[in-house]
Amino acid sequence: MPTVSIIIRAKNEERWIGRCLRMVFQQGMKDFEVVLVDSGSTDHTLAIAGKFPVKTVRIEGYRPGTALNAGIRASSGRFVACLSAHCIPKDASWLETLLKNMEDPAVAGVYGRQLPMSYSSDVDKRDLLITFGLDRRVQVKDGFFHNANSLIRRSVWEEVPFDETAPNIEDRIWGEAVIKKGYHLAYEPEAAVYHYHGIHQALDEHRASSVVRVMESLESPNGHPALPEGFLPETMRTLAILPVQGAVQKIAGRDLLELALGQVRQARFIAKAAVISETPEALKLARRSGALAVPRPAKLAAPRTGTEEVLRYALESCEEGDVFFDSVVYVNYLYPFRPQGFFDAMVDEFARTGVDTLVPTLKDFQPFWTEAQGKIVRCDEGLLPRQFKAPLHKGIIGLGCVTSSEFIRRGQLIGDEVALVPLGSALYSIRLREGDAFSRAVISAALERGAAAFGATEQGERTSEGPGQPRERKGASAARRKDGR
Numbered sequence: 001m002p003t004v005s006i007i008i009r010a011k012n013e014e015r016w017i018g019r020c021l022r023m024v025f026q027q028g029m030k031d032f033e034v035v036l037v038d039s040g041s042t043d044h045t046l047a048i049a050g051k052f053p054v055k056t057v058r059i060e061g062y063r064p065g066t067a068l069n070a071g072i073r074a075s076s077g078r079f080v081a082c083l084s085a086h087c088i089p090k091d092a093s094w095l096e097t098l099l100k101n102m103e104d105p106a107v108a109g110v111y112g113r114q115l116p117m118s119y120s121s122d123v124d125k126r127d128l129l130i131t132f133g134l135d136r137r138v139q140v141k142d143g144f145f146h147n148a149n150s151l152i153r154r155s156v157w158e159e160v161p162f163d164e165t166a167p168n169i170e171d172r173i174w175g176e177a178v179i180k181k182g183y184h185l186a187y188e189p190e191a192a193v194y195h196y197h198g199i200h201q202a203l204d205e206h207r208a209s210s211v212v213r214v215m216e217s218l219e220s221p222n223g224h225p226a227l228p229e230g231f232l233p234e235t236m237r238t239l240a241i242l243p244v245q246g247a248v249q250k251i252a253g254r255d256l257l258e259l260a261l262g263q264v265r266q267a268r269f270i271a272k273a274a275v276i277s278e279t280p281e282a283l284k285l286a287r288r289s290g291a292l293a294v295p296r297p298a299k300l301a302a303p304r305t306g307t308e309e310v311l312r313y314a315l316e317s318c319e320e321g322d323v324f325f326d327s328v329v330y331v332n333y334l335y336p337f338r339p340q341g342f343f344d345a346m347v348d349e350f351a352r353t354g355v356d357t358l359v360p361t362l363k364d365f366q367p368f369w370t371e372a373q374g375k376i377v378r379c380d381e382g383l384l385p386r387q388f389k390a391p392l393h394k395g396i397i398g399l400g401c402v403t404s405s406e407f408i409r410r411g412q413l414i415g416d417e418v419a420l421v422p423l424g425s426a427l428y429s430i431r432l433r434e435g436d437a438f439s440r441a442v443i444s445a446a447l448e449r450g451a452a453a454f455g456a457t458e459q460g461e462r463t464s465e466g467p468g469q470p471r472e473r474k475g476a477s478a479a480r481r482k483d484g485r
Contacts, residue, residue: 011041037068139187
């Protein structure tokens with residue numbers, strides 16, 4: 001039985017596997033075996049490895065933990081060294097130096113230094129040089145571990161095998177688990193390897209997103225990364241602004257401004273509401289409801305005045321003195337129907353996503369065209385069944401768009417980074433429009449039939465678009481994207 005089993009993971013590593021194995025078999029310590037775990041190489045990896053005395057294990061459906069566990073099961077050493085095929089031991093004392101750290105029975109595993117190649121990218125060089133320093137240490141609380149260059153006790157692995165479900169950082173998961181069991185981890189800078197593509201693979205965004213999701217789950221088992229107290233939705237100061245132009249609209253015996261203010265008033269995460277209007281009736285209603293009343297100057301009452309100008313003026317008026325707001329909810333009171341708890345769900349999602357603007361949307365799968373440089377251009381993906389095509393999102397801005405106050409102060413309602421919240425029903429997109437008999441009839445009928453102040457109780461559906469998986473939160477999903485504004 002060898003003292004150490006060296007497990008090397010590989011897939012299409014013909015450029016590196018020969019160099020790696022050559023240095024492995026030049027080690028001063030000879031009491032080891034080598035197990036190569038190949039996950040479907042189609043190049044010359046296996047042919048090159050076959051020129052060395054190695055045992056080969058082949059697997060399908062690669063997961064890093066699966067590969068390591070398969071190799072360890074096929075081995076017999078008291079200790080197990082884990083090495084990536086593109087990691088080349090720096091010298092002949094690499095293995096012996098790792099093994100010396102196991103003289104302390106409290107140490108479950110040790111990982112070594114990783115050095116960049118001279119031709120590695122500057123990004124990879126930076127990450128490796130920052131992460132792997134020159135001081136040896138023993139980690140009692142820190143679960144960081146790296147299997148590209150490591151050695152562990154088989155007895156500990158039998159107690160805590162590698163996670164076979166994780167798409168990456170199985171080493172960090174294992175490290176956290178053994179620390180919780182009271183073991184220690186060691187870092188040994190003298191046991192170094194050269195690692196061509198670094199630990200972050202030149203900032204591969206997809207990999208980075210995957211890694212972050214796993215790390216967040218380790219730090220926050222409930223799936224919600226902790227927010228600093230000042231960033232929590234209940235500690236953010238959020239202002240709802242309701243612009244009113246002309247007479248306050250009433251329908252089916254209901255005052256729509258009063259209805260909207262009632263919806264806002266029930267939101268825990270809205271610190272204050274403000275009505276900006278040139279109409280005394282609207283300002284009086286605002287004061288009676290406990291909202292701020294902002295008289296709208298004549299220059300902002302013109303028909304062509306933009307909503308963004310009005311919002312900026314209202315925010316600046318509300319922030320006179322020592323009052324300030326972190327975020328603004330734009331509320332068009334002519335939308336009478338909103339999901340139950342809509343405003344709180346929006347502010348909460350805004351706080352947790354960290355985007356500039358959160359926009360409620362209605363998903364649409366119908367054909368759409370736009371005009372571009374005098375040509376008609378189709379926007380959708382064609383007449384496919386909706387389960388096979390991506391929807392277009394229609395922004396329902398006035399329903400309750402949430403934006404960082406810094407953009408409102410610049411005169412922008414929509415910031416640079418936008419998250420989308422698809423609504424669960426077209427009812428919420430209905431708005432009373434001047435001279436539109438149809439919208440008036442629909443709203444009137446819905447109100448007369450007893451629709452609650454927040455509309456139907458159905459919550460928005462969640463979608464997953466863009467990098468990574470958004471957190472599952474009650475109400476709706478934020479699908480991140482970059483807005484070109």
